[in-house]
Structures are given as structure tokens and as C-alpha cells.
Amino acid sequence: MIYLDHNATTPLDPEVLEAMMPYLTENYANPSSGHAMGKAARAAVDKARQRIADLLGCDRRSVIFTSGGTEANNLAFYGLSSGQFEGRHIVIGGAEHPSVVAAARRMEKSGFEISVAEIDEHGEVTAEAVEKVLRKDTAMVSIIHAQNEVGTVSNLEEIGEALGFRRVLFHTDAAQSVGKIPTSFPFMGTQLMTVVPHKFYGPKGIGALIVERSIKLEPFVIGGGQEDGRRGGTENVAAIVGFAKALELSWGSRLADQGETLTALRDYFHLRLSEELRGVVLNGHVKYRLPTTLNVSFLGISAAALTQKVEKCLLGKGSACHESSEEPSETLTKMGLDRDRALAALRLSIGRTNTVEEIDTAIDEIVAGVKALRAEKGLSEASLPESEEPECPRCGKGLKTMSTAGGMLVACVNYEVDCKHLLPLPGTRPPE
Ligand SMILES: Cc1ncc(COP(=O)(O)O)c(C=O)c1O
Numbered sequence: 001m002i003y004l005d006h007n008a009t010t011p012l013d014p015e016v017l018e019a020m021m022p023y024l025t026e027n028y029a030n031p032s033s034g035h036a037m038g039k040a041a042r043a044a045v046d047k048a049r050q051r052i053a054d055l056l057g058c059d060r061r062s063v064i065f066t067s068g069g070t071e072a073n074n075l076a077f078y079g080l081s082s083g084q085f086e087g088r089h090i091v092i093g094g095a096e097h098p099s100v101v102a103a104a105r106r107m108e109k110s111g112f113e114i115s116v117a118e119i120d121e122h123g124e125v126t127a128e129a130v131e132k133v134l135r136k137d138t139a140m141v142s143i144i145h146a147q148n149e150v151g152t153v154s155n156l157e158e159i160g161e162a163l164g165f166r167r168v169l170f171h172t173d174a175a176q177s178v179g180k181i182p183t184s185f186p187f188m189g190t191q192l193m194t195v196v197p198h199k200f201y202g203p204k205g206i207g208a209l210i211v212e213r214s215i216k217l218e219p220f221v222i223g224g225g226q227e228d229g230r231r232g233g234t235e236n237v238a239a240i241v242g243f244a245k246a247l248e249l250s251w252g253s254r255l256a257d258q259g260e261t262l263t264a265l266r267d268y269f270h271l272r273l274s275e276e277l278r279g280v281v282l283n284g285h286v287k288y289r290l291p292t293t294l295n296v297s298f299l300g301i302s303a304a305a306l307t308q309k310v311e312k313c314l315l316g317k318g319s320a321c322h323e324s325s326e327e328p329s330e331t332l333t334k335m336g337l338d339r340d341r342a343l344a345a346l347r348l349s350i351g352r353t354n355t356v357e358e359i360d361t362a363i364d365e366i367v368a369g370v371k372a373l374r375a376e377k378g379l380s381e382a383s384l385p386e387s388e389e390p391e392c393p394r395c396g397k398g399l400k401t402m403s404t405a406g407g408m409l410v411a412c413v414n415y416e417v418d419c420k421h422l423l424p425l426p427g428t429r430p431p432e
Pocket residue numbers: 007008067068069070071073097099144147148173175176196198205206207320
């Protein structure tokens with residue numbers, strides 16, 4: 001099976017599993033226990049916390065472990081009731097994960113008012129959109145960094161600048177961006193950041209809210225005083241150790257190398273689909289987009305039907321949380337897509353284990369599936385508009401593939417003249 005649903009979750013890296021194993025087998029102690037095994041478990045948690053803090057560039061006390069991204073997002077909101085911020089107004093982005101939207105909506109019950117900074121046609125929340133809804137009494141702004149369905153990356157730095165000197169708590173849900181694109185703390189003007197390791201080859205059931213030291217959050221999971229009294233519950237030692245290992249394996253030069261390879265693979269996928277089929281339209285930003293994410297509409301068909309037709313691939317129609325819905329995605333609708341184009345949208349999210357051969361097989365299957373579905377509806381290929389040519393993420397001109405002795409590359413058609421965009425596909429030797 002070819003797994004093309006990495007934005008939903010990624011496979012556990014074998015090295016991560018190896019690091020976790022001792023804490024799933026021989027050391028099962030509670031880190032709060034004072035005996036030798038408990039102390040060793042505590043040491044493992046402390047070491048992992050320090051490693052995560054060092055990699056992200058924050059203080060170790062800034063890391064609050066949670067049960068995942070959902071809880072980290074919830075905590076960012078519920079912690080606000082500490083009264084540090086006097087305003088009663090909250091701004092969220094127009095394409096947030098349900099764990100942000102639902103938490104914000106619950107805050108309404110505590111007397112907060114919510115405004116939405118709408119996304120543009122690319123799925124981006126711009127600084128202007130945030131400025132439009134900011135108020136004097138805004139206490140918090142929460143904007144997703146990389147959108148999970150279309151992969152569009154919003155410019156948090158600009159949004160942070162728009163907040164200026166206001167005393168506003170700035171949170172970002174960076175579940176989809178950490179481990180995929182550069183994300184260091186203090187992160188683009190934010191004071192709170194949600195991190196989710198199962199999106200970068202770490203374990204599920206663990207996450208963190210990174211909190212700037214000056215911010216005091218009210219805990220909402222209360223109990224034994226763990227996490228400095230900010231989140232009760234026995235620490236999930238193995239998952240915390242796996243979290244640190246997964247972050248380590250996604251960081252530094254690996255982040256850049258993988259980003260380039262996946263960008264090449266993503267654009268190769270897009271290029272070949274557009275060559276083989278008419279009516280293929282990109283959803284999302286050409287330039288500011290996750291290397292893992294290709295969201296395209298195959299005009300004339302239902303993406304849900306396509307996912308059932310394609311046998312060798314595991315495809316996510318959109319956000320994993322909306323998978324069973326036959327309604328068009330809210331994000332795509334807000335981006336201005338009409339109902340048919342939104343229902344025809346498929347999120348292809350690739351990862352570091354995908355090979356060119358796998359993508360070739362996926363292309364063959366998807367092309368056959370789309371053609372069959374179109375034929376069932378009596379739609380001829382010729383009746384559809386030509387596919388848009390995939391654009392170079394650097395200069396906006398077209399892309400092409402190039403074969404070399406070392407393998408295959410994806411390059412800008414304008415490469416020779418002035419755009420130096422040229423990326424190797426997986427298994428290809430990088431050009432000199
Ligand atoms: C953007 C975003 N935020 C939050 C979450 C929730 O994370 P978790 O599954 O760890 O609760 C996800 C996962 O699907 C996500 O994509």
C-alpha cells in the first residue's frame with residue numbers, strides 16, 4: 001500500500017521506536033516515584049524536555065507536555081482565564097483545526113467574544129485580515145501556522161507585527177509545520193505554540209504547548225501537580241522520549257534536505273498529474289505551502305468516490321476529522337471554491353518514505369480512477385479545461401522534470417536564465 005496521508009499522521013520512525021522501547025518494557029516506573037526506577041524515568045523525561053527546548057530554542061520550563069495537539073490547543077485557550085489579560089475578545093483564523101474552533105467557541109460561554117480573521121483564496125490568514133477584526137479589548141489571537149488541508153503557510157511574523165505593542169496573547173497551532181519547515185521559538189512573535197510529534201514520525205498521544213516564560217496559564221487538567229502544576233497526570237515517559245527523538249531526527253540539515261526532496265516529489269506528482277489529465281486545479285498557495293502537501297481538484301468527479309476506487313493507495317480526502325463527510329470542506333469553501341470543485345478536491349500528503357516509484361504507481365492509479373469516474377458521468381476529457389501548468393514555487397514560471405546520470409530533478413523552465421530552482425527527487429544525487 002502506498003501511504004499518501006502524512007498530514008493525518010506519519011509512521012513511527014524505527015529510531016524513535018528504539019528510543020522509546022526501554023520505557024515500554026524494562027523501565028515502567030512512574031517518574032514521580034522516589035525509587036531508583038522512578039528516578040531513571042524522571043531523568044528520561046527531564047532529558048527529553050531539555051532536548052526539545054534546545055532544538056526549539058526555548059527554556060525547558062516553556063515545554064508543557066499534553067496528550068496531543070488537541071489538548072495543547074485547548075490549553076492555550078482555557079489557560080487564558082487566569083485573568084492576566086483583561087480583554088474579553090479572541091481572534092481565531094478562518095481555517096483552524098476543530099480543536100481551536102471548539103475551544104474558542106467554549107470560551108464564549110465564559111463571556112469572551114470571538115471574531116474570525118478570514119482566509120484568502122490561497123488559504124492564508126494575512127496580517128490585514130487580522131487587523132480588520134482586532135479590537136482594543138482583544139486578549140488573544142490564535143492563527144494556524146500551516147493549514148492542514150491545503151498546506152498554506154501563513155506569515156506569522158507579519159501578523160505579530162500587526163499586533164504591535166498591544167498586550168495580546170499570540171498563539172499558533174504549529175502541528176503541521178514543526179518538523180517540516182523552520183520553526184524556532186520565540187516563534188515569529190508568538191508566545192504560545194502547539195507542537196504535535198505524530199506529524200513528524202513521532203508517537204501519537206503526546207504533544208506540547210510551548211509557552212513563553214512570562215505567561216502564566218491556568219491548568220485545565222488538574223491533579224498531581226505535574227508539569228509545574230500546569231497539567232496534571234502521570235507523564236507518558238516513552239512518548240515523551242519518542243517526541244524528543246523524532247524532533248531531533250527532523251531538525252537541522254535534515255529539515256532542509258527533506259524539505260527540498262519532498263518539494264521536488266510534491267511538484268513532480270503535480271506536474272505528471274497535470275500532464276496526464278485535463279481539469280486538474282491546485283488548491284492552496286503555490287509558494288507558501290508545506291513540502292508535504294498537494295491539494296488538487298479533479299474537475300467533474302467526487303474525491304470521495306476516487307478514494308474508494310484507488311486500491312493501491314491510502315488517500316485522505318481532506319482533513320482526517322472530516323473524512324466521512326460528503327459536504328464540501330469549509331476551508332475550501334471559504335477559499336472561494338464552488339461546491340463541485342471543493343467536492344473534487346483530494347489532499348495528497350507525502351512523506352519521507354515515499355519513493356518516485358510509489359508516486360508513479362499512485363499517478364497511474366489516480367489517472368485511471370479519475371478517467372473512469374468521468375466516463376461514468378459521460379464527461380469526455382476533451383470537454384474539460386486544460387490543467388493549469390504547475391508553477392515554480394520560486395519565480396512562478398512553469399516547472400519541468402530533467403533526467404541526469406544521478407537520477408531525476410524538478411526544475412524551473414526559467415532555470416537557465418535566472419531562476420535557480422532545481423531540486424532532486426528522492427534517490428537522485430543532488431546536482432553539483
Ligand atoms: C493543524 C492541527 N492541529 C491539531 C491537530 C490535533 O492533534 P492531535 O491529533 O495530536 O490531537 C491536528 C491533527 O490532526 C492538526 O492537523
